[in-house]
Amino acid sequence: MNPRPHLFGVLAGLFLAAGLAGSAAIVASTLTRLNDSNAIAVTGAARRNVRSDLIVWRANFSADAPSLLEAQQRLQADLAKVTAFLQAHGVAEIALAPVQIREITAKRPGHADDDGEPQTLTVRLGYRLTQGLEMRSGEVERVPRLAAESGALLEQGVAFVSDSFEFIYTKAGEAKVEMMAEATKDARARAEQIAAQGGRRLDGLRSAKVGVIQINPLHSSATSWDGNNDTTALDKTIIATVSASFAMK
Structure with a gap:
């Protein structure tokens, strides 16, 4: 008779017993530390x-014109339309950001240089003025719908762009x-x-x-x-x- 199977069974039993004893020791140790602490x-x-109970809505609109003065006049006229639109929809708290001014330019061919190479000239066509707005309201559900309705300003010739919303819990x-x-x-x-x-x-x-x-x-x-x-x-x-x-x- 081969004694090895019997030997393997004895060893397996010893390992199992050792494992159970180890687990019991860990539990006992944990409870001992808890009892001693x-x-x-x-x-x-x-x-x-x-x-959220407050919404912050940021938007902007721009006006282009050949001269800086004319662009400023158009921007002011558009601001009046935007303000009237917002106030008519219950948005009274409006903060204006500083106006951004940018030249509108275009590339046009110029005279050739002394070596006969064609040259490109940068020509100023006018100015673009951009007015940023920040609106605050407690109408957290209605204002996003109002942004979708702002297309009415485009029909009035205002290049109105809705930028972003912030929802805040005050x-x-x-x-x-x-x-x-x-x-x-x-x-x-x-x-x-x-x-x-x-x-x-x-x-x-x-x-x-x-x-x-x-x-x-x-x-x-x-x-x-x-x-x-x-x-x-x-x-x-x-x-x-x-x-x-x-x-x-």
Whole structure:
């Protein structure tokens, strides 16, 4: 009879027993450290979905003319049309950026040089003046629709261009304070569950460290070291974390 199969079975049994003993030792060690420790450190979190209550809309329009004076006059006439359009739709808070001036030029053939090579001349055709606008409103859903309706200005001869939107939740500061309390409460609940596994109970809060606030598009859990502050989404998710240490008894 070959004794090797019996030997392999004995060795396998020894390895299995050693593995189970090792796992039990790890669990026992963890509970021992928990029982011997006077504190427990955990991280709690709080999440809140919010809707932006302020929209910042940026746009611009331009006027071209052969002379700088004429371009300025056309720009002022267009500004009156833009202002009337926005105010008629309930947008009263309008900030104007400095006017940008650019020469309108074209390339034209010139006389040949002494070697007979053709030359190109840069000729000034006129000026383009661009006026930037920034509008702020609490109508966070209506303003984007208004941007789509701004084609009415094109029909009036205004070269109006909608640039971008920023959606802002102005009550984020208040929400952060409330959510820190919620995150601390969550941390305590987690600590109580862990302590109970070691037959211990929590005493008081020893220390707490506030994590950076993450303001992301709705349902996103993205994080960054210095915190996110999304302005692209109308609906957002705010995430707050607190690292807390509790005494045990």
